[in-house]
Amino acid sequence: MxxxxxxxxxxxxxxxxxxxxxxxxxxxxxxxxxxxxxxxxxxxxxxxxxxxxxxxxxxxxxxxxxxxxxxxxxxxxxxxxxxxxxxxxxxxxxxxxxxxxxxxxxxxxxxxxxxxxTFCLGMSETEAGSDLAAVRTTAARDGSGWRITGAKVWTSHAHRSSHAYVLARTGGGERRHDGLTEFVVDLAAPGVTVRPIIDLQGEHHFNEMIFDDVPVPDRWVIGEVGQGWRQVTEQLSFERGGLERVMSTYPLLQALARSVADGAEPAAVEAIGELAARLATLRRIAWEIAADLDAGAAPVRRAALLKHLGTTFEREVTETARRVTGARPDPTGDGLPALLAQGILAAPGFSIRGGTTEVLLTLIARGEADLVR
Structure with missing residues (x-):
């Protein structure tokens, strides 16, 4: 460095x-x-x-x-x-x-x-999930601008954001991937409704966004009309290729390492050492992705690989902490018990947000198939 x-x-x-x-x-x-x-x-x-x-x-x-x-x-x-x-x-x-x-x-x-x-993401929908080609939110021409109608779900911090990125359908085509367009939407515009979704811990960061004929100026189209699928696929490299897909549970890993530092059982030391080695490998992949971005590339498949491996790693940090320490998760506590509770509550989302595991494995497999042709 x-x-x-x-x-x-x-x-x-x-x-x-x-x-x-x-x-x-x-x-x-x-x-x-x-x-x-x-x-x-x-x-x-x-x-x-x-x-x-x-x-x-x-x-x-x-x-x-x-x-x-x-x-x-x-x-x-x-x-x-x-x-x-x-x-x-x-x-x-x-x-x-x-x-x-x-x-x-x-x-x-x-x-x-x-x-x-500040921005939130308007990608997922109740009938689409990670299959962005299935989005049903529409944007129709209206004079010099657009009108957006539809709904997005699992939108973190929509209630605190000034603007939203919205992927909407602006036309048809031979494939369902055709006719998608990316927009910037002002969340203070008429026709926008944000409804809270409370999680299992009682926290509010998820939301549903409803768009009822929301006006959007033409200058707020991102890129080319109808080319949203190609653009959003490359954009997901930014979302999937960062260390947040690896280090969301790092405070728990750090607390775990400290808790077994003195007089620990060899098996506990070995388990934490394995996690540390895997983290080092995942960091290396993230650095390679950053280098690709600096070179002007969109490392779609490498980012999908990091996200998939990171999902598994973060889940196993939580499981290792629970197994090695025997700590009781405590959402209202401090230190390792609180961090363990946070990791457990967040874990179900690891394999969904940014693309489900099945979607990521498909991207990775297609990349491997291209290499052997």
Whole structure:
């Protein structure tokens, strides 16, 4: 790692340590999805760490995807509350940068980088799930703009976000993948309703979004009309290829390692050592994906591989902690029991969000088939 990346890593670590020491947050599992604090995101923006890879002309930092990986890794290690800016920084900003018009870039990227605009994802639907080619939300031409009608579900932080990314059907074609288009939608627009979905722990970060003839200006189309399938497939590389698919349970892994540090049974040490070795391998894949992005590639299959392996790893962190320590999960407690409870409650979503395991394995298998032809 270069000196500038080492310096950046230390800066991010110092910031997270200061906020934690001041009692501004407590490390949690799944912090990138559940830990929402707009003031923390504003602090990140002041340091230039949101949109760090984007061109400076759009408010970005002009740095590499490896630099962004360093930032995200340190935030995930700390279990910091990053959900307010995570989606926009991770994939909506890069999608706008890759496919958006210069006007769309100027309108949104600087405000995302300043944490003045926050995004949620309008992809999944009740009848579609991870099969995005089955979405039924529609967008119809209306003069110089569009009208969107339909519903999206499992939308994290829609009740706190200023805007939504929405994948909608704008036409037909020979294949069901045809006729999809990506939009930016203002959640304050008339016709938008956000309904809460409360999880098993009683927390509210999921939502259902209803769109009833919602007006959207034409300039808020991302990329080409009807080319949404190709674009969203590449965009999912940003979503699936990050370390949040590997390190959501890192605070629990860290607490587990500390709990067995002294006088531990050899079997416990071996189990934790195996997890540490697997984590090192998964980090290497994430670094390779970041290098691919820096080279201008969209590593769709490599990202799917990381997400699939990360799903398995994160689930096994939780199972190992439960088996090795015998701790009783306690959602209202502190330390390892609380982190274990968080990991258990989050685990069912690991194999669904960002694409089900079956979808990911299909992508991986198709890639292998292409190699042997």
């Amino acid at each position: 270069t000196d500038d990346l080492d310096e950046l890593r230390q800066q991010v670590r110092d910031l997270a340590d200061r906020w934690q020491a001041a009692g501004r947050f407590r490390p949690v599992c799944d912090a990138w999805l559940r830990g929402h604090d707009i003031e923390f995101s504003k602090e990140m923006a002041r340091h230039g760490w949101i949109g760090i890879t984007w061109p400076r002309e759009y408010g970005g930092g002009g740095r590499s995807n490896l630099a962004r990986l360093v930032v995200t890794e340190e935030l995930l290690r700390a279990g910091a509350p990053v959900a307010a800016h995570w989606i926009a920084d991770r994939q909506i900003g890069p999608a706008i940068l890759r496919y958006g018009t210069p006007q769309l870039r100027r309108e949104f990227l600087p405000r995302i980088a300043a944490a003045d605009v």
